[in-house]
Amino acid sequence: xxxRLWLMIAAMLAGNMQPLAAQQRQLLEYPSIHSxxxxxxxxxxxxxxxxxxxxxxxxxxxxxxxDAAVAMGFVLAVTLPRAGxxxxxxxxxxxxxxxxxxxxxxxxxxxxxxxxxxxxxxNQGREAAVATRGYLAPAVPGTVAGLYMAHQxxxxxxxxxxxxxxxALARDGVRLTPDEAFVFGWGxxxxxxxxxxxxxxxxxxxxxxxxxxxxxxxxLAWTLRQIARRGADGFYRGPVAQxxxxxxxxxxxxxxxxxxxxxxxxxxxPLRGTYRGMEVVTAxxxxxxxxxxxxxxxxxxxxxxxxxxxxxxxxxxxxAEAMKLGYLDRYRFLGDTDFVSTPLAGxxxxxxxxxxxxxxxxxxxxxxxxxxxGDPLAHESPSTTHYSVADAQGNVVSxxxxxxxxxxxxxxxxxxxxxxxxxxxxxxxxxxxxALRDGxxxxxxxxxxxxRMLSTMMPTFVMKDGRPWLVTGTPxxxxxxxxxxxxxxxxxxxxxxxxxxTHQPRIFQEARDVLRVEPNFNPDTVRLLxxxxxxxxxxxxxxxxxxxxxxxxxxxxxxxxxRPGALAVAP
Numbered sequence: 001x002x003x004r005l006w007l008m009i010a011a012m013l014a015g016n017m018q019p020l021a022a023q024q025r026q027l028l029e030y031p032s033i034h035s036x037x038x039x040x041x042x043x044x045x046x047x048x049x050x051x052x053x054x055x056x057x058x059x060x061x062x063x064x065x066x067d068a069a070v071a072m073g074f075v076l077a078v079t080l081p082r083a084g085x086x087x088x089x090x091x092x093x094x095x096x097x098x099x100x101x102x103x104x105x106x107x108x109x110x111x112x113x114x115x116x117x118x119x120x121x122x123n124q125g126r127e128a129a130v131a132t133r134g135y136l137a138p139a140v141p142g143t144v145a146g147l148y149m150a151h152q153x154x155x156x157x158x159x160x161x162x163x164x165x166x167x168a169l170a171r172d173g174v175r176l177t178p179d180e181a182f183v184f185g186w187g188x189x190x191x192x193x194x195x196x197x198x199x200x201x202x203x204x205x206x207x208x209x210x211x212x213x214x215x216x217x218x219x220l221a222w223t224l225r226q227i228a229r230r231g232a233d234g235f236y237r238g239p240v241a242q243x244x245x246x247x248x249x250x251x252x253x254x255x256x257x258x259x260x261x262x263x264x265x266x267x268x269x270p271l272r273g274t275y276r277g278m279e280v281v282t283a284x285x286x287x288x289x290x291x292x293x294x295x296x297x298x299x300x301x302x303x304x305x306x307x308x309x310x311x312x313x314x315x316x317x318x319x320a321e322a323m324k325l326g327y328l329d330r331y332r333f334l335g336d337t338d339f340v341s342t343p344l345a346g347x348x349x350x351x352x353x354x355x356x357x358x359x360x361x362x363x364x365x366x367x368x369x370x371x372x373x374g375d376p377l378a379h380e381s382p383s384t385t386h387y388s389v390a391d392a393q394g395n396v397v398s399x400x401x402x403x404x405x406x407x408x409x410x411x412x413x414x415x416x417x418x419x420x421x422x423x424x425x426x427x428x429x430x431x432x433x434x435a436l437r438d439g440x441x442x443x444x445x446x447x448x449x450x451x452r453m454l455s456t457m458m459p460t461f462v463m464k465d466g467r468p469w470l471v472t473g474t475p476x477x478x479x480x481x482x483x484x485x486x487x488x489x490x491x492x493x494x495x496x497x498x499x500x501x502t503h504q505p506r507i508f509q510e511a512r513d514v515l516r517v518e519p520n521f522n523p524d525t526v527r528l529l530x531x532x533x534x535x536x537x538x539x540x541x542x543x544x545x546x547x548x549x550x551x552x553x554x555x556x557x558x559x560x561x562x563r564p565g566a567l568a569v570a571p
């Protein structure tokens with residue numbers, strides 16, 4: 001198997017390597033610094049080792065990729081409470097091997113029915129802190145509905161069986177790694193929002209659990225048992241829903257029994273585009289990420305990145321300028337298509353990208369103020385955490401879901417162990433207030449009851465011959481789009497293996513005249529980019545892309561080391 005792997009990787013790199021003369025081939029050398037995990041029966045990759053192991057075990061027991069993905073979603077709610085969740089939302093992209101069909105399950109949260117703009121802005125029309133933390137911040141969660149819908153559509157094992165691993169972990173407890181113990185100290189202020197969160201994640205005297213100690217979540221185990229017995233109704237109706245509504249009412253929150261009972265996940269057609277002859281399948285609105293990714297890739301097709309080389313200042317400059325254009329248009333045009341009309345077809349069209357690509361100066365950074373937004377209407381025709389799963393039958397799942405901020409709103413519903421999201425701050429409250437003040441049309445991402453807020457989450461496939469070849473996605477808030485873009489460019493343009501593509505240093509460029517680079521970025525490259533007019537800043541790493549490449553009958557897993565504990569597991 002290993003020999004096949006390296007033959008395959010060598011073939012991928014053949015365009016960039018000269019073969020050694022036969023007489024020189026005396027010592028085995030490998031073509032790449034970083035090597036993926038190799039599987040023959042599938043692959044499971046996430047940023048949490050326990051979740052990856054649980055997903056692999058589900059496949060070993062006869063489950064398919066969808067069963068494994070659902071199990072991992074619930075396990076992460078226990079093992080990664082800062083992001084894994086049943087009180088948040090997200091998107092799941094599924095490739096069904098039996099039909100060749102690709103489907104998006106949109107379980108983005110929605111605004112409660114009684115939410116009003118005045119609740120979330122201050123006297124100056126700026127977004128207030130209550131949109132980010134506390135009992136007004138949560139939107140109606142979608143995760144349980146989305147996981148249940150996906151399982152009902154494609155799952156093979158009984159529902160209760162895929163929820164069982166999470167129940168056991170919540171009941172018996174999770175032994176903390178050093179990183180997990182550190183995170184609770186870091187998040188103490190946010191988790192002090194509710195008595196239940198303090199009681200769950202800290203000792204009775206308020207002190208921290210240390211690495212190696214066990215944290216048990218009996219209330220969450222109770223909630224998960226309700227879900228295992230009753231499916232989505234175990235969350236949105238009955239005892240769990242009653243506890244959510246009661247705690248909300250007692251603390252001035254907005255989510256009611258009616259909000260919970262009326263929530264629906266939505267099955268959608270994914271967005272499709274191409275990049276250098278390969279098909280890209282990704283999330284549609286209310287994800288802004290997928291459309292913006294396709295927009296950027298279309299722009300990049302007008303430049304020969306492969307000739308410039310991976311990590312070169314020239315390649316990074318072109319990518320940064322394409323990112324800048326994509327983010328400018330994203331903020332102007334995209335919103336929940338169930339509520340607003342967006343020029344989506346024009347936004348992801350090749351002709352629109354050709355027009356926008358002309359604004360890129362190959363030698364110098366262009367100021368954002370001179371770029372402006374385009375007019376995609378003229379081209380119309382008449383967050384978080386991420387995990388990826390593939391099974392031996394060819395079913396593939398890419399899932400990104402989130403609580404928003406780390407630990408979401410900080411609100412844990414009494415008696416349930418559920419941490420709720422803070423997604424109400426993902427609406428454009430400040431833009432809506434300005435529009436009201438100035439008598440202008442509402443921005444596409446203005447809040448409305450029952451509306452999904454815009455998201456950057458974008459589980460993505462790159463296809464070869466109609467089958468998934470690259471499965472990827474990442475958390476990272478506003479950096480998500482740029483991270484996924486760079487993973488794709490690294491494997492398509494620069495022909496890196498999936499693990500090398502994951503380890504490459506990253507940049508982040510949005511609609512500002514500042515280019516962020518990761519720590520320890522090559523100083524020579526930074527100097528060249530600065531000479532091109534880029535204002536460089538550096539602080540933290542970006543994203544946590546958990547990816548799989550499927551080629552030559554092998555499953556190659558790449559766990560992103562930017563989040564401690566990430567693991568790729570071959571079933």
